[in-house]
Amino acid sequence: MNITGIIAEYNPFHNGHQYQLEEARRLTNADYLIVIMNGNFMQRGIPAYWNKYTRAAMALRQGADAVIELPVLYGTASAEFFALGGVRLLHQLGIVTHLCFGCETKDTELLLSIADLLHREPDAFRARLTQELARGNSFPKARARSILDSLESISVAYTETEVEELLTKPNTILALEYLKALMQTHSNIQPLPCLRTDTGYHEIHLSDGFSSATAIREVYAKQGCTSALQNTVPPYVYEKLLHDFQNRSPIEMDAFYPLLQYSLWKPQHPLSDYLDVSTDMANRIQAVFRPEYNFSQLIEAIINKQYTYTRIYRSLLHILLDIRKEELAAQLAGETMHYARLLGFRKESSALLKKLQEHSELPLITRVADSLRTMREQGNAAGARLLELDMSCSHLYEQTVVNQYGGSAINEYTAGIIIDDSSYDSVS
DSSP, rough: OOOEEEEOOOOOOOOHHHHHHHHHHHHHHHEEEEEEEOOSTTTTTTOSSSSSHHHHHHHHHHSSSSEEEOOOOHHHHHHHHHHHHHHHHHOOOSSSOEEEESOOOOOHHHHHHHHHHHHHHHHHHHHHHHHHHTTTOOOOHHHHHHHHHHHHHHHOOOOOHHHHHTTTTTHHHHHHHHHHHHTTTEEEEEEEEEEOOOOOOOSSSSSSSSOOOHHHHHHHHOSSSOOOOOOOOOSSHHHHHHHHHTTTTTOOGGGGGHHHHHHHHHHHOOOOGEEETHHHHHHHHHHHHHTOOHHHHHHHHOEEEOHHHHHHOOEEEEEEEOOOOOHHHHHHHOOOOOEEEEEEEGGGGGHHHHHHHOOOOSSSEEHHHHHHHHHHTTTHHHHHHHHHHHHHHHHHHHHHHHHHOOOOOOOOOTTEEEOOOOOOOOOO
């Protein structure tokens, strides 16, 4: 039996994502598709425009057989730890045979060769990289030259410019981290790159058929559910977007800013304790922070050549959510994900849940309160901390939704899982 895993955010689910699901099922002859999906906060340091239950429902309606939540500690981390968390989850489920991921190239051998080199980091490679950086080359250029110098087979087939450009592509960066994580976990899961079909991860303009999630969010926030946007997502997803607009979404970082201001004005811990916050960045944040700034003004005050927007966003999000370096280090040392939190599944795929219960190294969580109590009783303090962090971050998100739009908040301790009993629509 073939069971294919996908690690995703679906913020929101769009036509490109459905293409990937269908390609993953076709190329691996998959009996089931399991999606590991971020919760209410994203890897680039922003809140999800739509909550995790809405996004899980989108994925299930469009063909995913089960959606499992990636814990926020990993979901908001750098590409290395985001990938490691997702791969560890898939590996410890015990039944996943393939991992499908979007990428800007389908050359699996190229990706595997580079990933293996970056995973091993032999002395000659590190020395060449140090030498190239000392010559004043940018990190992407220095790394490309060092890779070509270390891997003769690649140097024959690709130019320095081609390798350098490929290594700056967001999905290729993630793809390499997925491959490194498979190597680190000694997993037998087979990797399968799926060539991206949209206009680019950071593209902010819509195009017919396939558009990036960034472009869709940009239009949704400023113009709502336009006819142009309708062409970029499956019909069911468009209905969800239309229903939630100015009702429960969009949710942007500005809505959390008063809490972030308080966290910066009176931090509970030194800022350098938080994940992604170096001592230099902590000093810079404290030097430029002004209570009268809005969120955008704070970002512009912090940014310089050393720090990208994404790095700053992630750092500030970790301060807001109280996610510290020591917790990630402790979780990584444990070499386990502790649990698999099920957000939903397709009713016709209920046999998949039985297989998970039979073969998974991890308990499958369907009722949070019961699972948290069990972990505490069994002395699994690390697992309880990981789940408690998920709960507190989700409740903060829901409280922010209520503050902005009214209505009722979803209580993580009583929320049920989604069971989709419909047939899904194909975009192809």
